[in-house]
Structures are given as structure tokens and as C-alpha cells.
Amino acid sequence: MTIKMNLNRGINATHQPQTDKVSWKRLVCINQASLKSIFITWLALQSRIVTKDRLIQWNINCDPLCFFCQKFDESVAHLFFSYSYSREIWQKILGLLKIQKIVQSFDLEQQWATRYCRKSSRKCRLYFKFFVETVHNIWFQRNNLIFNGSCQPADLVFKDIDYRVVVRCTESDRKFLYL
Numbered sequence: 001m002t003i004k005m006n007l008n009r010g011i012n013a014t015h016q017p018q019t020d021k022v023s024w025k026r027l028v029c030i031n032q033a034s035l036k037s038i039f040i041t042w043l044a045l046q047s048r049i050v051t052k053d054r055l056i057q058w059n060i061n062c063d064p065l066c067f068f069c070q071k072f073d074e075s076v077a078h079l080f081f082s083y084s085y086s087r088e089i090w091q092k093i094l095g096l097l098k099i100q101k102i103v104q105s106f107d108l109e110q111q112w113a114t115r116y117c118r119k120s121s122r123k124c125r126l127y128f129k130f131f132v133e134t135v136h137n138i139w140f141q142r143n144n145l146i147f148n149g150s151c152q153p154a155d156l157v158f159k160d161i162d163y164r165v166v167v168r169c170t171e172s173d174r175k176f177l178y179l
Ligand SMILES: [Zn+2]
Pocket: 066, 067, 068, 069, 070, 071, 072, 078, 083
């Protein structure tokens, strides 16, 4: 309950349009994923996670490049959706869920997820769970690269995300995913 209230305060504080506010709230609040994953995802979706572009906005002197590719500036949009490593993970998840679409930019994914959030199907519920575990795991891999000098390949990250979702699934959800 405490987290839910904090999430509401945070979302209201950004003065987002009503539709986005409701949809993202649904994505992160009505979700049976781990609380840590939900919290990291909420920070990312509100652009409150500490990526390099934010540090630079705070006038902290650092090089702007993404830790992974060293080619593009690090931002939520690049790290979680544009970078090829992240896109590969998302594409595997969409494949598992039998959602036929390609991974797009952060803005387009946001619009798509906002529309998709209105549904209450099993596939939609599972998508929410995969979404937050994926954002959390990409963030974890990014931090692992910074502090330990390595990260897991995309296919292993996908398997780990899959495992984290499946342990919180019902038996019928598991059958839906794997049969
Ligand atoms: Zn990059």
C-alpha cells in the first residue's frame, strides 16, 4: 500500500496527461512482478532513474556515452529501447508472448503500451510482468557492467527474465506461454 501511494504521488507530480497517467499507473501498480522491479520501472518511466543524461542535467561532469555501446548518449530511451542489446531482449519477449510487432523507440513503445494497457487479457497481464522484469534486468546488467566489468549476453538475460516471470505465474499462465 505504501508503495502504491508513493507511486501515485510521483506520477501526479509529473503532470502527465490523464491517459498516460492511468495507463502507466496500471502498468506498474497492478502488477504481480517483484516490488524491486516495479520500483525500478517506475523510476525509468518517469525518467527519474540516474542515467548519464540526468547527471549532465544536474551539471555533474561526466562523459555522456552509453556504457554498453560507447556510441550514443545514455538516456532511458537509448538504454532500455534503442540499444541493440535491449532490443534483442524485447524482441525475444514479444516472440514468447506471440505479440507480432517490432521493437520501436521509447516514445512509440510508450504509446503502444498505453493502448495495450487498456486490455485485461492474460497476454496483457503477462506483458506487464515481462515489461517490469525486463527494465529491471537491463538496469541490473548496466550496473554490473559499470561495477564488475561484465554483463550477461542477451539470450541469458531473456532466460532470467522468463524465469522471474514464470515463478510468479499461475499454472494456466505457464501453459499459455509454453504450450
Ligand atoms: Zn548504447
